[in-house]
Structures are given as structure tokens and as C-alpha cells.
Amino acid sequence: MTQEANDTFDIRVPSGTDDPLSDAEIRRYREEIDRLDRVILDAVKRRSEVSQAIGKTRMGSGGTKLVHTREVAIINQFRQEIGEEGPALASILLRMGRGKLG
Amino acid sequence: MTQEANDTFDIRVPSGTDDPLSDAEIRRYREEIDRLDRVILDAVKRRSEVSQAIGKTRMGSGGTKLVHTREVAIINQFRQEIGEEGPALASILLRMGRGKLG
Numbered sequence: 001m002t003q004e005a006n007d008t009f010d011i012r013v014p015s016g017t018d019d020p021l022s023d024a025e026i027r028r029y030r031e032e033i034d035r036l037d038r039v040i041l042d043a044v045k046r047r048s049e050v051s052q053a054i055g056k057t058r059m060g061s062g063g064t065k066l067v068h069t070r071e072v073a074i075i076n077q078f079r080q081e082i083g084e085e086g087p088a089l090a091s092i093l094l095r096m097g098r099g100k101l102g
Numbered sequence: 103m104t105q106e107a108n109d110t111f112d113i114r115v116p117s118g119t120d121d122p123l124s125d126a127e128i129r130r131y132r133e134e135i136d137r138l139d140r141v142i143l144d145a146v147k148r149r150s151e152v153s154q155a156i157g158k159t160r161m162g163s164g165g166t167k168l169v170h171t172r173e174v175a176i177i178n179q180f181r182q183e184i185g186e187e188g189p190a191l192a193s194i195l196l197r198m199g200r201g202k203l204g
Contacts, residue, residue, distance in 0.1 A: 011148070013155045020159040029152045036149040037176065037195070040142055041183050044191070046113070047138040048184075050131045053115045057122040074139065081143050082150075085194045089146070092187045092194075093139070 008032060044093065051097025110134060146195065153199025 011029070014020050021029065058067075071094050078086035113131070116122050123131065160166060173196050180188035 011151050011155055013151070014158045014162060016158075016162060020162050021155060026156055026159065029156050032152050033149055033199075036145045036152070037179070039145045040149070040191075040195070041180070043138045043141045043145070044184060047135055047142070049113050049115070050134050050138070053113055053123060054128055054131050054135075056116045056118075057128065060116060060118060060122050077139070078143070082146055082198070085198055089142075089191065089194050092191050093142070096184070096187055097135075 008035070044096065047093060048096040048099070051094075052099040055098060110137070146198065149195060150198040150201070153196075154201040157200060 009028075009032075012021065012025070074094065075087050075090040078090035080086070082089065111130075111134075114123065114127070160169075176196065177189050177192040180192035182188070184191065
């Protein structure tokens with residue numbers, strides 16, 4: 001687990017009806033979701049920038065913009081780690097990394 | 103920009119054909135993409151756990167699992183920050199946060 005994703009507090013998952021989160025916990029958990037959204041958005045933006053820089057170099061040197069095997073490996077990694085939503089999330093990142101084609 | 107997304111190096115984006123990234127730079131940029139994927143995956147997993155804990159409490163107290171206005175606000179934030187792929191990425195996070203319904 002990377003530092004940034006896990007550097008705050010342990011999450012208590014209620015088991016059912018007799019141990020609900022308190023209002024204070026719910027506020028804190030919402031703030032944590034906002035913080036994690038910030039981490040995700042910033043990482044996605046930077047990833048796109050880095051990927052586009054590589055793509056430009058490949059195209060400039062007559063190569064293809066995409067490396068299919070690497071893209072397939074990333075999709076498989078995301079499926080393995082987060083399940084059925086993995087491929088869709090990976091595909092979004094890959095599309096953003098290609099930037100505007102042409 | 104959160105620390106974790108931006109704590110390594112500045113990205114050089116080639117302008118065209120005369121300033122391609124070197125092989126060393128491409129290797130380094132690929133490693134950065136792998137690092138950012140790790141940040142994204144860990145943050146997505148933790149976000150799902152936090153969100154599901156909130157959902158369980160809401161259901162346990164007879165509330166709805168979803169807070170529509172908050173979901174719409176998150177979708178709009180993602181659209182605003184990363185453009186056309188934003189809503190699809192936000193929707194993935196929201197679905198994962200709901201966990202298995204029922």
C-alpha cells in the first residue's frame with residue numbers, strides 16, 4: 001500500500017445494525033474520500049502528461065504511439081487488483097495517455 | 103497537486119521531432135507511470151472501503167445507501183478536472199463504493 005493512500009487511519013466497517021459509524025466518523029470518512037479523490041485526480045493528470053510525452057517521442061521517431069503489449073499488461077493488472085471495474089478504469093487511463101490522436 | 107502525485111520530477115514534453123526523450127528518459131517515465139498506477143490503485147481500493155463503511159451505516163439506520171446530491175457533485179468535480187473521461191472515472195469509483203447492492 002503506497003504511503004499516500006494509507007497514511008491516515010484504519011477504517012472500521014460496521015458489521016450490521018448495532019455498530020454504526022458515529023456522525024463524527026461519517027464526517028471523517030467523507031473527508032478521507034475527498035482526500036483520496038484528490039490523490040486519484042492528481043495522479044491521473046500526471047500519468048496522462050507522462051504518457052503523452054512518451055507517445056510524442058515514439059511518433060516523432062516513426063514508431064507507433066501505442067505499445068499494445070504494455071497496454072494489455074496494464075489492463076490485466078487493474079483487473080487483477082480491483083476486479084470487474086479494473087479494465088474500464090485502465091482503459092480510461094490509457095485513452096487519456098494517448099491524448100488527442102493525430 | 104498532492105504530494106504523492108508530484109513528488110518526483112518535472113516532465114519534459116517533446117515539441118516535435120528534434121527533441122525526443124532519450125531511452126533513459128523513456129525508462130524513467132515508464133517507471134513513473136507504474137508508480138502512479140500504484141498510487142491510483144491503492145487510493146481506489148481504500149476509497150471503496152471507506153465508502154462501503156459509510157453505506158453500511160446508512161442502510162443499518164434505515165437510510166438510503168446513496169446520497170444522490172453528493173454523487174452528482176463528485177461526477178461534476180471529475181468532469182471539471184479531467185474533462186470528458188471524468189464522469190466515467192467518477193462513476194467507476196461510485197459503483198465500487200456502493201459495493202455489492204443488497
